[in-house]
Amino acid sequence: MTENNSDEFNNNNFELSKVRKGNSENDIDLKIPVHKFNSFSNIFSPKSKSTIDKSPTNNNIAGITKKEKKGKKEKKLRSSIRYDLDNVIQQMEQIKKEWIEYKEDKEFKNYTIDLNTIEIFDLIGSGGSGANVYTCNVDGFRCAVKVLSKNQYSPRMYEQIEKEIDILYNLPRHTHIAQYLFHQQLETGLYLYMQYYDSTLLYHIREVKAKKKVIDKKVIVSVMKKICDGVRFLHQNNIIHRDLKSENIFINYKHKKIHNCAIGDFDTALNVSRRNPKSCVGTTGYIAPEVLESSENNPYNKKSDIYSIGMILYEMMELKIPYHQKKNPYQISQAILAGEKPILAEFTICKYKELIPIYEKCIDKDPEKRYSIQVLTDLFIEL
Numbered sequence: 198m199t200e201n202n203s204d205e206f207n208n209n210n211f212e213l214s215k216v217r218k219g220n221s222e223n224d225i226d227l228k229i230p231v232h233k234f235n236s237f238s239n240i241f242s243p244k245s246k247s248t249i250d251k252s253p254t255n256n257n258i259a260g261i262t263k264k265e266k267k268g269k270k271e272k273k274l275r276s277s278i279r280y281d282l283d284n285v286i287q288q289m290e291q292i293k294k295e296w297i298e299y300k301e302d303k304e305f306k307n308y309t310i311d312l313n314t315i316e317i318f319d320l321i322g323s324g325g326s327g328a329n330v331y332t333c334n335v336d337g338f339r340c341a342v343k344v345l346s347k348n349q350y351s352p353r354m355y356e357q358i359e360k361e362i363d364i365l366y367n368l369p370r371h372t373h374i375a376q377y378l379f380h381q382q383l384e385t386g387l388y389l390y391m392q393y394y395d396s397t398l399l400y401h402i403r404e405v406k407a408k409k410k411v412i413d414k415k416v417i418v419s420v421m422k423k424i425c426d427g428v429r430f431l432h433q434n435n436i437i438h439r440d441l442k443s444e445n446i447f448i449n450y451k452h453k454k455i456h457n458c459a460i461g462d463f464d465t466a467l468n469v470s471r472r473n474p475k476s477c478v479g480t481t482g483y484i485a486p487e488v489l490e491s492s493e494n495n496p497y498n499k500k501s502d503i504y505s506i507g508m509i510l511y512e513m514m515e516l517k518i519p520y521h522q523k524k525n526p527y528q529i530s531q532a533i534l535a536g537e538k539p540i541l542a543e544f545t546i547c548k549y550k551e552l553i554p555i556y557e558k559c560i561d562k563d564p565e566k567r568y569s570i571q572v573l574t575d576l577f578i579e580l
């Protein structure tokens with residue numbers, strides 16, 4: 198009745214899978230076993246000394262024809278978030294080279310990575326930002342693209358996704374952070390290309406629940422280690438995520454088991470070295486009490502992410518979203534401010550007895566009493 202996961206902590210894998218051009222349903226079943234390739238640790242690192250602002254003339258971007266785009270000069274994003282297309286091409290070439298060597302397949306020797314042939318396929322998700330996420334084929338590599346269409350977006354929505362790009366662009370690569378590839382600003386909207394992930398932790402939890410199973414403690418610990426490792430990296434880089442929840446944890450499977458987790462959705466993340474967090478941001482049920490009460494003179498800090506991690510732990514143990522029995526966000530906020538904790542079934546308390554005290558400390562009303570991300574990560578490593 199449980200699902201198991203023998204995954205290693207902090208493996209440095211990064212996977213791209215090949216897709217047959219023009220057909221997302223017929224994936225060639227070849228995942229690149231990245232551990233064979235040393236240079237994969239540097240894949241798609243968007244930083245380079247010579248940043249060149251160059252936009253691909255893409256004929257296949259959803260809804261855009263070559264004619265529409267011809268002659269129109271693309272607006273440039275702020276210089277701080279310009280992408281480095283040359284670097285992406287160079288690194289995709291490297292993937293190709295290594296993949297060819299691995300496969301020893303002569304047929305692929307003439308294959309050239311061409312960012313002019315991007316095709317966008319099925320809608321795979323959408324969230325609070327108003328953007329849609331699609332699978333796409335960047336010249337044979339399956340990726341995901343988050344699209345904020347021009348006809349959808351308000352200046353506020355635009356600013357948020359621009360902030361997301363800014364943060365992802367400037368972060369060094371990390372296994373447990375959704376991997377940014379590059380972005381484009383076209384006449385039709387803003388396009389953020391990322392590594393493709395198979396699912397989200399929220400869907401995973403729903404599937405486990407639908408099958409009337411529970412998640413094995415070992416699997417929970419493995420997932421929590423990865424999430425904490427990602428958040429530790431963010432906090433070390435002075436980033437607070439501010440919207441940690443199972444829906445924003447992207448996962449990859451291997452042999453039907455969770456193989457990797459990456460934190461995604463950075464449109465509400467904040468660089469605290471630039472300014473103090475003082476606005477109420479996040480998703481009800483995962484928002485810490487001090488965030489609900491925050492104001493200009495009453496900022497909060499990184500410990501609000503620890504509270505949200507506690508709620509993710511709750512979801513994995515209980516297979517329900519926190520405060521699921523409440524009727525509306527107002528009731529949830531009132532419960533949080535009153536110090537009312539989410540309901541835990543007796544079964545959950547018994548099954549996960551080692552995890553309960555950790556969860557409780559994460560969601561302590563007093564941020565000072567919560568763990569730091571370093572201590573929390575170490576705790577999960579030791580379990």
Ligand SMILES: Nc1ncnc2c1ncn2[C@@H]1O[C@H](COP(=O)(O)OP(=O)(O)O)[C@@H](O)[C@H]1O
Pocket residue numbers: 321322323324325326327328330341343375391392393394395396397444445447461462463464
């Ligand atoms: N790189 C990705 N790979 C696979 N699915 C993704 C990816 N990025 C986003 N998604 C899906 O799209 C949904 C919305 O994306 P997200 O970045 O969270 O946008 P929002 O800010 O609107 O919530 C996610 O919950 C997930 O289901």
Ligand SMILES: [Mg+2]
Pocket residue numbers: 324325444445462
């Ligand atoms: Mg989201």
